[in-house]
Amino acid sequence: MTEFLIKKFVNNYAQTEDAKVRENYGLLSSLTGIACNVLLFAVKLVMGTIAHSISITSDAFNNLSDSASCVVTLLGYKLAAKPADKDHPFGHGRIEYLTSLVLASVILIVGFELLKSSAMKVIHPETVRFSWIVLISLLASIGVKFWMCGFNRKLGRRIDSSVMLATAQDSLNDVVATTATVVSLVLSAFVSWPVDGIMGVIVSIFVLFSGYGIIKDTISELLGQPADKELVSKISDIMLSRPEILGLHDLIIHSYGPGNLIGSAHAEVSAHDDLLQIHDTIDEVEKEIYERLHVMFTIHMDPIETDNQEIEEARKMMKNILAQIDEQLSFHDFRMVSGPTHTNLIFDIVVPFECKLSFDDIRKQINDHLNQQKKKWYTVITFDRDYTAE
Numbered sequence: 001m002t003e004f005l006i007k008k009f010v011n012n013y014a015q016t017e018d019a020k021v022r023e024n025y026g027l028l029s030s031l032t033g034i035a036c037n038v039l040l041f042a043v044k045l046v047m048g049t050i051a052h053s054i055s056i057t058s059d060a061f062n063n064l065s066d067s068a069s070c071v072v073t074l075l076g077y078k079l080a081a082k083p084a085d086k087d088h089p090f091g092h093g094r095i096e097y098l099t100s101l102v103l104a105s106v107i108l109i110v111g112f113e114l115l116k117s118s119a120m121k122v123i124h125p126e127t128v129r130f131s132w133i134v135l136i137s138l139l140a141s142i143g144v145k146f147w148m149c150g151f152n153r154k155l156g157r158r159i160d161s162s163v164m165l166a167t168a169q170d171s172l173n174d175v176v177a178t179t180a181t182v183v184s185l186v187l188s189a190f191v192s193w194p195v196d197g198i199m200g201v202i203v204s205i206f207v208l209f210s211g212y213g214i215i216k217d218t219i220s221e222l223l224g225q226p227a228d229k230e231l232v233s234k235i236s237d238i239m240l241s242r243p244e245i246l247g248l249h250d251l252i253i254h255s256y257g258p259g260n261l262i263g264s265a266h267a268e269v270s271a272h273d274d275l276l277q278i279h280d281t282i283d284e285v286e287k288e289i290y291e292r293l294h295v296m297f298t299i300h301m302d303p304i305e306t307d308n309q310e311i312e313e314a315r316k317m318m319k320n321i322l323a324q325i326d327e328q329l330s331f332h333d334f335r336m337v338s339g340p341t342h343t344n345l346i347f348d349i350v351v352p353f354e355c356k357l358s359f360d361d362i363r364k365q366i367n368d369h370l371n372q373q374k375k376k377w378y379t380v381i382t383f384d385r386d387y388t389a390e
Contacts, residue, residue: 002151005032016159017259017294019081019091025159026077029152033070033167036148037063040141047134054121055181055200056138058114062177062207065110066170069103073163076102080257093257100162100218107170107211111204118200125194130185138182145174160258162221166214173210177203227253227263231293232388235263238288239299244269244281246304249332249350252387253295261295268332271303302333311336314345321369325362328352333382342376350384359383 006013010024044060047053076099084091149171156164184199232251239245247268254262267285269278282299289297305311315334322329334347349362357365363381370377 001147002154005151006155019083019259022159022161022259023077023081025155025161026074026080026163029155029164029167030070030074030077032151033073033148034067036144037067037070040144041067043137044141047131047137051129051131051134051185052126053128053134053181053185053196054117054126055184055196055203056134058117058200059174059177059181062110062114062174065106066174069106069167069170072102072106073099073167075099076163090256090262091260093260094222096161096163096257097218097221100166100214103163103166103170104211104214104218107173107207107214111207111211114200114207115204118197118204121197121200122194123197125197128185128188128196130189135182135185138178138185142175142178142182145171145178149175162218162258166218169210169214173207176206221255224255227251227388229388231261231295234293235265235289235295235297238292239265239267239285242281242285244273244278245285246270246306247332249302249348250300250384259294261293262297263289263295264298264300266300266302266332268302268304270306272306304334317373318345318347318366321366322349324369325365326355326357328355329362342378344378344380345370346380348382348384350386352386 005028006025009028010021012018012021013025015021016025041060041063044056044063048057048060076095080092080095080099082092149168151168152164152171153168155161156168180199180203184195187193187195231253235251236248239248245267248265249268251265252263256262267282278301282301286297286299289295311334314336318331318334322331329352330350331347332350334345337344337346351357351359351362362383363379366379366381370379
């Protein structure tokens with residue numbers, strides 16, 4: 001069913017990096033959500049009135065809020081699809097993250113209101129009227145919501161949309177909520193406890209936690225996360241497949257919304273190779289990364305000495321020193337500048353976020369090791385972070 005709808009309503013559905021295609025996926029998801037949720041709201045409102053059930057009525061208004069969320073989501077996809085302009089040269093893709101925050105906020109409001117009304121039902125319980133037509137209607141709504149969960153999850157994974165994945169989670173919340181409502185409806189016919197209110201409290205707490213989870217994940221996206229390991233591996237493989245590139249470091253990926261990635265890296269090349277030839281190779285690599293991975297990529301060339309025995313020995317020594325301090329440490333851009341009184345060792349150290357040592361501690365330990373060599377070696381160290389680690 002999902003594949004049929006995608007092929008029917010999304011032109012060029014396989015080109016998920018295209019902004020227009022993403023907009024059409026969003027249009028399909030939103031309109032489907034509006035239609036299903038309005039229908040479920042109407043059915044549950046009638047059933048809640050028949051059964052005198054606060055949990056069914058609350059569930060109905062939960063579906064109505066889902067419809068409103070779909071309208072907000074639709075607007076978000078429309079805005080995110082806007083092309084880049086002079087005020088927003090990186091496009092408007094991050095609007096999708098803001099839409100996720102709005103959706104999560106609606107979920108929290110619904111959860112809080114449901115918790116409040118359910119608590120009142122526990123304190124002041126009312127008799128719930130069991131009805132087969134109500135039960136059948138609720139079971140049917142569970143099936144609809146379960147399908148909507150799978151539908152939005154499939155679309156969300158296909159176009160890497162946090163909004164659709166949040167919508168899928170919201171649909172799963174509704175499945176749990178309506179299931180609890182069914183349980184309370186059945187149990188109310190056999191026990192005198194305030195089952196309706198108790199189930200409402202349980203469901204509302206579940207809804208509140210799911211809303212919090214969506215907000216947490218979305219804020220993490222906005223603040224900036226490490227690049228995907230698989231993407232980093234593919235970029236590294238492309239770069240290192242060229243014999244002119246001896247190594248790479250300082251790989252950084254910036255996300256400006258789903259499908260809009262900009263990255264950079266430093267490529268280590270021989271200081272003795274032809275500059276124009278290497279520059280041509282770098283251009284080809286940047287083009288290949290964009291065509292294969294859809295990442296706008298910039299590569300900086302770092303020339304390194306490959307046939308200087310003194311530098312090689314000093315590099316091996318520094319590798320051993322860092323391994324003794326912390327095996328997670330690595331270095332690059334290693335150079336030696338000799339003078340009449342001393343020699344400067346110039347290099348960058350990559351310090352993982354997990355490392356407990358401060359930069360000053362690392363620098364001091366390195367200098368202590370070098371002083372044992374009884375050579376006039378001074379260090380000029382730049383400290384980096386690993387922006388690809390998770």
